[in-house]
Amino acid sequence: MVGPAAKRDCVAHLQAAMGLSERRACAFVGADRKMIRYKSRRPPDTELRGRLRELANARRRFGYRRLFILLRRDG
Numbered sequence: 001m002v003g004p005a006a007k008r009d010c011v012a013h014l015q016a017a018m019g020l021s022e023r024r025a026c027a028f029v030g031a032d033r034k035m036i037r038y039k040s041r042r043p044p045d046t047e048l049r050g051r052l053r054e055l056a057n058a059r060r061r062f063g064y065r066r067l068f069i070l071l072r073r074d075g
Contacts, residue, residue, distance in 0.1 A: 007031040
């Protein structure tokens with residue numbers, strides 16, 4: 001397993017399928033319990049991310065600094 005989302009899914013599966021406690025499932029997977037309980041509070045910014053992807057696909061050689069300048073110009 002690679003990321004926190006995959007570990008969260010695995011812990012949830014172990015709890016549902018095998019009836020393990022959160023503590024044991026986290027120990028089995030090797031995940032911290034705080035990571036399992038974490039809920040992101042960051043706003044999704046889907047419009048901004050979509051525009052950034054469009055710019056990055058159109059101008060593949062530009063780095064993040066140049067793309068930031070282009071986004072700023074657009075408003």
